Amino acid sequence: MQYYVHNLNPIAIDFLGVKIAWYWLAYFFGYFWTLYLGKYLIKREELSVSFHHYLNYLFSGFFVMLAGGKLFYIFFYNFSYYAADLKRVLYFWEGGMSFHGALIGGGLWTYYYARKHGLKFFALTDIVLTTVGPGIMFGRIANFINGELAGRVSDVPWAVIFPKLYDSNPRHPSQLYEAFLEGLVLFLILFILKKNLKRPALNSGLFLIIYGIGRFIVEFFRTPDPQIGLFFNLFSVGQFYCFAMILIGVAIIFWPSRLSHSRTA
Numbered sequence: 001m002q003y004y005v006h007n008l009n010p011i012a013i014d015f016l017g018v019k020i021a022w023y024w025l026a027y028f029f030g031y032f033w034t035l036y037l038g039k040y041l042i043k044r045e046e047l048s049v050s051f052h053h054y055l056n057y058l059f060s061g062f063f064v065m066l067a068g069g070k071l072f073y074i075f076f077y078n079f080s081y082y083a084a085d086l087k088r089v090l091y092f093w094e095g096g097m098s099f100h101g102a103l104i105g106g107g108l109w110t111y112y113y114a115r116k117h118g119l120k121f122f123a124l125t126d127i128v129l130t131t132v133g134p135g136i137m138f139g140r141i142a143n144f145i146n147g148e149l150a151g152r153v154s155d156v157p158w159a160v161i162f163p164k165l166y167d168s169n170p171r172h173p174s175q176l177y178e179a180f181l182e183g184l185v186l187f188l189i190l191f192i193l194k195k196n197l198k199r200p201a202l203n204s205g206l207f208l209i210i211y212g213i214g215r216f217i218v219e220f221f222r223t224p225d226p227q228i229g230l231f232f233n234l235f236s237v238g239q240f241y242c243f244a245m246i247l248i249g250v251a252i253i254f255w256p257s258r259l260s261h262s263r264t265a
Contacts, residue, residue, distance in 0.1 A: 003170040005161045010146040026142040030135020031062050037131040045197050049123050057124055061109045061154075068105015072098040077237075078227055099136075099215075100241045122201040122252075129207035130194060133187020140179035149175055151221045166223075181214030201252050208249030215251040233260040 013020040035058055039051050041067070049241045058166050074082045074089065114121045143149045150162045151172025159170035189210060196202040216239050224236045231237070 001157065001235050003159050003161050004161060006147050007163075008147065021142070022145045023139070023142040026135070026138040027066075029138055029177065030132065031058070033134050034058065034128060034131045038127045039126055039196060041130065041197060042158070045194060047123065047127065047197060049119060051120065053117060054124070054127065056176075057110070057113045057173035058128070061106055061113070061128075064109040065102045065106045068108070069097040069099065069102035072101020072104065076101070077225060078138065080227070083209050098118045100238075100245075103245075120200060125204045126197050126200065126202070129189045130203050131187075133183050135183075136186070137183025138177045140183060144170050144173060144175035144179070145263070150223055151175075151177075152154065152223050155222075170219040171223070174218055177218045177221060178215065181218060182211055186214065201255065205249040205252035208245045208252065212249065215239075216242040 010021050010023070011019045012022045012025050035055065038054055038058070041047065042049060042051050042054060056161045070089075073205055077098060078096065107125070110124050110128075113119070114124060147162045147164050147166075148161070150166055151174030153169045154172045155170065156172065158173065160170060161170050186207065190196075190203050190206060193203065193206070196206070219236045219239045219242070222236070222238075223232050228237050231240070
């Protein structure tokens with residue numbers, strides 16, 4: 001069987017020596033998509049957060065999110081690599097980001113911003129998490145273009161050979177599986193349920209559950225991090241983080257104070 005051999009160029013723009021990777025374009029697309037769709041929802045659903053607050057919150061939060069993703073990857077995925085040469089922390093072109101770290105960083109920033117400005121935590125997260133799906137989707141497509149985070153060896157007809165970072169074995173294009181489940185499907189479900197934005201925390205909890213389930217499934221097809229491997233020869237470290245996401249999502253949805261609020265609304 002003839003499999004597709006990955007040979008895509010990870011650089012989207014190369015002008016006068018300035019190179020911009022598809023991955024960074026995906027980040028910026030995700031930011032502006034989340035910004036303007038959030039603006040639409042604030043106006044359409046008459047939410048309690050002003051666009052002025054949302055703009056300020058999202059601008060600084062974008063950089064906090066990136067820092068959280070990088071730091072989490074350094075400390076929990078590949079600490080020995082960075083400890084051997086601290087300059088590698090600044091090698092942003094090498095990649096090395098953790099979604100779960102970005103989520104934690106975003107959560108901490110939300111807590112800080114909400115307390116400082118007298119806003120409700122979930123009033124902010126509900127908007128962001130309802131809109132962020134396409135940004136995740138294009139980020140995973142960028143992973144595919146880079147040829148990174150490929151799947152496990154497989155003989156399915158749509159398998160792809162990633163010779164630059166892996167070997168000559170056909171593999172699951174797990175990046176595209178993630179783009180579909182963690183990006184497109186997640187966004188469509190939450191956007192269809194945008195009326196839930198009137199019920200604090202519901203869409204935030206659903207985001208954690210839906211993303212966690214989708215990522216947990218795809219991890220069975222994705223190549224585990226070689227420096228970590230599998231636990232019990234079955235589960236990746238990412239699946240443990242996703243399981244925690246699911247539990248937290250369930251707890252948020254069935255949080256007693258949220259339930260009492262919805263009964264009296």
